[in-house]
Amino acid sequence: METKTESSYRDTISIVDDKGGRKWVYPKKPKGKLYNARTIVSIILLAILFGVPFLRSDGHPVMLFDILNRKIILFGTFFTPSDYYLFGLIMISAFVLLFLVTAVFGRVFCGWVCPQTIFLEMVFRKIEYFIEGDYTRQMELNKAPWDNVKIFKKFSKYLIFFILSFIIANTFLAYIIGTDKLFKIMTDPMSEHLSGFISIMVFTGLFYFVFAWFREQACILVCPYGRLQSVLLNKNSIVIAYDFIRGEPRGKLSKDNEKKTGDCIDCKKCVYVCPTGIDIRNGTQLECVNCTACIDACDSIMDSINKPRGLIRFDSIEGIETKTKLKFTARVAGYIAVLLVLITITTLMFTSRKEIDVSILRTQGMLYQKIEGDRVSNLYNIKISNKTFNDLPVSFKLNNIPGEIKVIGENVNLKAAGIYEGSLMVIIPEESIKTVNTPITIDVYSGDNLITKEETSFLGPVN
16 A cells, blocks of 8 residues: 555646645656657657748748638648638547547647647756756856856847747747748838737747746646546556556665665666656656657666666556557557548548538529510539639639520639629520429639539529
8 A cells, every 4th residue: 555655646746745736846867869850850840840831832922821711721722611620520520639649648749749849848957958058057047146147148048039939929920920920020110010010929938938838737737638648548558657566665876775676776866857846656647748758868877887778668557567569459450440530531522622611592582584685594602612722713614505605704814712792693595494493504614614513593583
């Protein structure tokens, strides 16, 4: 049975002290093979993040999320609001994929891919280590009086943090408004783009607050993913785990107790390097972001005392207890099946997606009109979404019945990535009308190219 001291970690979270205040985390600078691997992955992801807004395809951004103006470009393909159901499917698929990865590999996304972790651990903390030194020097500096050295270091650090936050804010804004508008905001007088300037400063302040002060609290207090893992993980999930069978009972290394204790010498190096301040030896906890810093720290100690690596490693609780490999459970199979179905449906919808969407519907509540020459007219509402980057003239022709089509107002000229809404009148000789609702087909052309065939009905008198 656990004592109160042994189980006290269950009564609070790592960033809260006994009085309920914030406990500032000073992680030791990590090093090791996994940390080097994370650094390489982070560099690649950061290059993608900062580089994508500047990529162009036929003169247009490769990726743009201009929600306010309903303009979304994904991998060079333009999407209109009529395509938003595809993004719904993509989001659902992403969540199912996240559930699958978590059920199998735990919170590995947080430690290796999440922008919050990458920026905090691989950018801002590296700068902090460079300016203020490792964790012990940081604690000493914070306790020291405000002399010239402390002022210089603190000012330099926070100035660089603010500049980086400004760069990150501009990058994220570039995904929303595009680099062209962003450069215009930055180069034109502030009075001409006051709302854009305010947006940049709001984003800058938000990122500065998160990375300079809020830090790991974003993962522990705000992000719901840490709490989701409690229902997604089981004993077969691969997580960062402490081998309690091999490591316990803990004890200092000496010749007298070498055979009486486990491999854990209670050096607490795994605790010192943890960016969220937990002790991984207590088991899986919501604060753990699977950053692998504790694995590198423990492996270095095992090397120094001539013990095999892997006291802390990627493994499942089931694997530690029974030495079994990863099990393919029914729940994992279920996630995979659902994910494959969603990917198949999304792929089919993407491939069947039209670059120009046309909707022609007879105007509700309007009856037919008899006009001179023994002809009958119906009024129709038209809506056309242009999902290309080219201006397109559009014309209409009746396909299966004699008659003519007149566009109400000016000729239809679709703007690039634009939406046209208007009306047209279909006129048919009365002698061609055989039923109350006569099926008609309207061919939609852009120049000589047939875009689509729209089927609708024509209301008229029965001869």
